[in-house]
Structure formats: C-alpha cells, structure tokens
Amino acid sequence: MKISNTLTQAFGLLLPLSAAVQAKEYSRSEVCQPNHPFKPLPGSQARTRTCHVANHGDGRDDSANVLSALKQCNNGGKVVFDADKKYTIGKALDMTFLKHVDLEIQGHVQFSDDTDYWQENSFKQIFQNATTFFQIGGEDVNVYGEGTLDGNGQVWYDLYAEDPLILRPILVGIVGLNGGTIGPLNLRYSPQWYQFVANSSNVLFDGIDISGYSSSENEAKNTDGWDLYRSTNVVIQNSVINNGDDCVSFKPNVTDILVQNLHCNGSHGISVGSLGQYPGEVDIVQNVLVYNISMFNASDGARIKVWPGGSAAMSTDLQGGGGSGLVKNITYDGMTIDNVDYAIEVTQCYGQKNLTLCNEFPSKLAIEDIVFKNFKGVTSGKRDPDVGMIVCSSPDVCSNIKASNIDVVSPDGDDQFTCTNVSLL
Structure with a gap:
C-alpha cells in the first residue's frame, strides 16, 4: 500500500495498516512502536465479505447509502467508499451499533454546508458543548483507507466570526468504542476539533494526516487534533x-x-487539560506517555492547564473554575521544538489573568509525579528570556515535578524558567 508523502517524509517509514486490517486477523499492539500500550490492545477478527457504498456524485445526500452498507456488512464485513468518488453526508449518522466491521475510505467524504441543520441535529456530546457530525461506537471497528473526511469548514469559520456561541460540529466522533483502529486517513477542514474520543477504550490511531486553514480573514479556531474524554x-x-x-x-x-511519533505544526502543544472547569466535578488524567514529538510554530510544546479554584473566563464561550481532581504520572520524553513560545508550560491559573485572584482561590486539582526530559530546540522568543513556565496556585497542590536534559534556548540564547509555588526537581 501507499502512504501520504507528508507522513513518509516526516517519519521515513511506511504504515502497513490497511494491508494488516485486510488480512485474516491482525494485532493492534504489534504495530505500536517503539513504545507499547499501557495494556495490550485486543486483536481484530477476520472480515469475510465486502459492501460498496453507492453515491449520487452530484451533491445529493448519501447518508442512507452509508447506513444501508453498514447494516449489510456489520458483524464480519468491510464497507468500502470507492476511490475517485465523492460522497456527500447531509444527515447526522449514528454508527454506535457497529461490531467487527471495517470502513475502508478510499474516496472523498464531505459533510454538507447546511449550518442550520447541523446546529439542530448534530450529536450533542456531554463536554464543553461538543457536537459531532457522526458517532462511531461498538466493538472491533476499523476505519482506514487513506481517503479524506472533509468538514466543509470555511462556512463555519465565517459563521463563528459573527456568532461565537454557535455549535460547530467536530469532524470525527468516536463514542463508546471498545477495540478499534483509525487510520491511515486524511482529515480536512473541521469546523471545530478534528477528533473527539469519549467513553472509549483500546483504540489505536495510526497514520492520521490533519490539515485545513481558512481562506478568508476569519481564522479556523479551536481545531484540536484529538480531544480524549x-x-x-x-x-x-x-x-x-x-x-x-x-x-x-x-x-x-x-x-x-500513549502518544508517539507526531509532527505538530501551528498548535497549542500536547496538553493535559483543561481540567477543573466545572465545580463539583472530579477530573483525573493519569498514566500518560508522550514520546518523540516534533513541535513547530506553536504556543506551547508540553502543556498542563488547570483552572483555578474560583471562577474565570478564557473567552466568551469558555468559562470555568472550581473543579477538583488529579493529574498524576505524566511523562513527556523527547520533544524537538522550533519557533515555540514555551517549551514547557504548567499552569493552575488557566483562564485567570489576575494572579492575585488565582493565589487567593488556589486550584482544587492536584498535579504530581510529572516528568519532562530530553527536550531540545529554539523558542520563538516571544516569552524571552523565559523558555518555560511552571506556575502553581499553591505549593499544596503541586509536587514531584522533574525536568532533565532540557536543551532549549531562546533566539537570544536565554534559557530561563519562571517557577511559582513549586520546587522543580
């Protein structure tokens, strides 16, 4: 099989995932290299029949054809979106009934630009007003094929500039999936986050190519690559x-x-959080390894962001603070940065610019057993002379934060860190 030139150039390797998925059986854990999952991933059963999705090819909605093919080939089959064909999705698709099935997307799948319909009918998830065009769930589901999912984002970028309270759909919703492989795939022009993974387990994302910028003066905002919940x-x-x-x-x-071997450009880094946004909620992020990351033209490299104990406002459509919980056993190992504002940023004052108020109402969410090691590169100089910041709202809720072999400087050669209410080991 072939892989996109971008991925091949970035990593100098081929990802034999489609071929593996088409075989009688394959092991998800074996393709996880060089590090292995925290727990073994379940294998994928053989697929014994194939269904092809019919398309109109003229912009009419193909949603019914997709559901028909899935129902025919669920439980042991493969559903193919043929190469050189364009499919239009104009209806929200609930695909949480899937079991032992592959979706091989070779063609171009584009979601319609009917913003009124999608705001009314996209799937309302349970976190931060998240909505999705579709949701895939079930057991042992693989989605691959090197084709394209296109969110038709430009109309949303322009609409969001007029009204920041609109509900913009997420391109890919993985909701309630146990055992699955996603990729290789090309994801383009998502209205908001590219992928939302909720209430799921034992899922491998391998060979995802994400891109999509605005062609107008209105930026494509909040376009996270992955959000795990x-x-x-x-x-x-x-x-x-x-x-x-x-x-x-x-x-x-x-x-x-486990996150490894990523090339990130233009982002806000690989982030824990934000956490502690909602009073009365307990947020936990534990046992995370981030390995071998290239980070370019970003605000942050490694980032942990926690809301303070009192209320704060990040933007018109994002406020919070007062929740409790724990961030524990997080390791960032191996990150090369270029033109990044902060190589490392840890804050328990997310959304609160007034540090006096942040210290007066310290975070109720503890951060402990954090490791940053083997970082190298040059920052943007925007935070000069600092190359990193670790700000805790109280020493009582920050402990055992370690940094070693940090070879990062600003363009002027500075390498300072700002540390507040924490002893960096």
Missing part, C-alpha cells in the same frame, strides 16, 4: 497535524494513554 488505553502515533489549537488534548478522566 472519559477514555482509557488509547494510542495515537505516526501522524502529522497542521492546525490552530491543541495537537492532542487529554480532557477529564483519561488514563493509560
């Missing part, structure tokens, strides 16, 4: 992300996560 034992690897927000974000109640 209430999920465990997820692997994200061998992917290229060109976006305008977090490359990967670990939202509340995420455990046993």
